[in-house]
Amino acid sequence: MADAVPSPSNHMENCVQIDRRSLLGAGVAAAATNILSTRTAGAGSDRSIALASPVVTGAATVDAQGCVAYPDTIVRAGPAFVFAGTSSGEFKNIMISVPGVSPWGTCVQDGKGGWTCTMDLSSVRSGPLNCRVMAWYDDWIEKSVDLDFTLLIDNPGVTRADPPVPAPAAGMTPILIDDFDAMPDDSRWAFGERPDGSQWGSDAHFTTKDGDLAEVFQTPMPSVLRIRAVYDPNFKDPQGWGRKWRSGMLCTAHADGRPPVAAFRRGYVEMRAILPLGKGMWPSMWAFQLGPNERGMKSNPGTEIDPLEGYCQTPDPGKYALSSGAIEWTSAGKTGEVDGPRFKKNFDATSDWHVYGAAVDETSMVVYVDGVVTQTIRLPKSTSADKFFWMFDNTLGGGWPVTVPPARYTDMWIDYIRIYSAD
CATH class of the missing domain: 2.60.120.200 (Jelly Rolls)
Structure with a gap:
């Protein structure tokens, strides 16, 4: 449905009005209309990416991208913080985006479906840290599998x-x-x-x-x-x-x-x-x-x-x-x-x-x-x-x-x- 919208900005303005009428008015009709626009990401791709360390996450695929399941494990930040993961299918480039540290942390692939990336997280504040793994497969920067997860950071030196x-x-x-x-x-x-x-x-x-x-x-x-x-x-x-x-x-x-x-x-x-x-x-x-x-x-x-x-x-x-x-x-x-x-x-x-x-x-x-x-x-x-x-x-x-x-x-x-x- 989103692809049929000619103007995102106009669509947004229209949605605000539509929604606010539903808040105090016909909630049943509004909810029924909105449910039709909910799309569950599919599966079946032969390419996937997952995190194995410092926590184990679910996997993202071409057809099921975004937030993957992650555990509520508090991890200690440091100057040589290692991310490690697994992949299936061929990826030309894998990078990690860590807010406040690097938008393009390059991962090293071992050729056997494993990858690692070491970053300095010593300046990261304690609290939740939303990260993204980006694995490009058709072009270096065009088509990718994106995996989003949250790290719960403990850093006593930065609060x-x-x-x-x-x-x-x-x-x-x-x-x-x-x-x-x-x-x-x-x-x-x-x-x-x-x-x-x-x-x-x-x-x-x-x-x-x-x-x-x-x-x-x-x-x-x-x-x-x-x-x-x-x-x-x-x-x-x-x-x-x-x-x-x-x-x-x-x-x-x-x-x-x-x-x-x-x-x-x-x-x-x-x-x-x-x-x-x-x-x-x-x-x-x-x-x-x-x-x-x-x-x-x-x-x-x-x-x-x-x-x-x-x-x-x-x-x-x-x-x-x-x-x-x-x-x-x-x-x-x-x-x-x-x-x-x-x-x-x-x-x-x-x-x-x-x-x-x-x-x-x-x-x-x-x-x-x-x-x-x-x-x-x-x-x-x-x-x-x-x-x-x-x-x-x-x-x-x-x-x-x-x-x-x-x-x-x-x-x-x-x-x-x-x-x-x-x-």
Whole structure:
């Protein structure tokens, strides 16, 4: 379906509108349409590539490329770090891309289906490190088998310092600070549901507190949260929408009548994250207004603000489009006044940590990436004094075609979330 789209940029803008109508409107129809665009990568190629050390991964082939299965093994970085792997079929050139170290680390092939590459990883920070093996077979740089995997790096000499209070939050009151030193729990977060108890209209079913949260939320190393979107062809969608993905969403407002954990009308929110790599990924940091007495959801009208909607159009680093906007929702899920979407295109959101922030006041939202203003969004004139609750999720689709990677999962990483109120 993607090949039939004449203009990627126009397609993206259309998808934003299509998807947002489905969020509060006809979720069933939208989900059914999106499921048709999900394509599982096939198999059968005689060429494959796999990693054997420092961890053992699954294999990528010509017809099944991208994220392969990898173990949650923490490895120590050093000046002579050795990658080793196996291959089948003839490859003219094999290279490894390691963010912050080298985009083109040359591998030595032994002529017997083995290969190695030695790199200096002594400067790599502790945390997840998304790497790619590229094995070219038809030309030196044209046709390749790409294998994506994540290393969990332990490097005591290079760690992240505690972040200071963000400049846009100066003078504000912190109302939620989570460094994910422990798994998120029900006392600090709501999971999966809207404050009215229903689901959002995306291609992934968000797991709720009554489901298997450990499948979609993990802390495989200290102070790092992983939200994993899992593809399961046998999944029975509880909503009957035909979805085959499960994933996680953190929400600051509960559906059981408890007051929100963190909500503001004026304030600042910030997330440090590595976004998921894969065609059709759609991670988000966004907010909607609470209903009367800070319960449920505001309607007729209610305002949605989206400082970050990430669209991964192709399964390649550097191809993310970051979308920001504000939408007025009227009755029956229809849109009124809209500002956006506005895009920051060709952004590498998957190779390293980035800080995404949003400052909200009475009339506007200022969007930040790594401390730099990227967008200023006008709020709808109808935006009331009701507070915004916040959501952070790893989902996919939204009108985009989705390719299922060999691992049948894709990961989003969060270092911290901080929410400040100026109310």
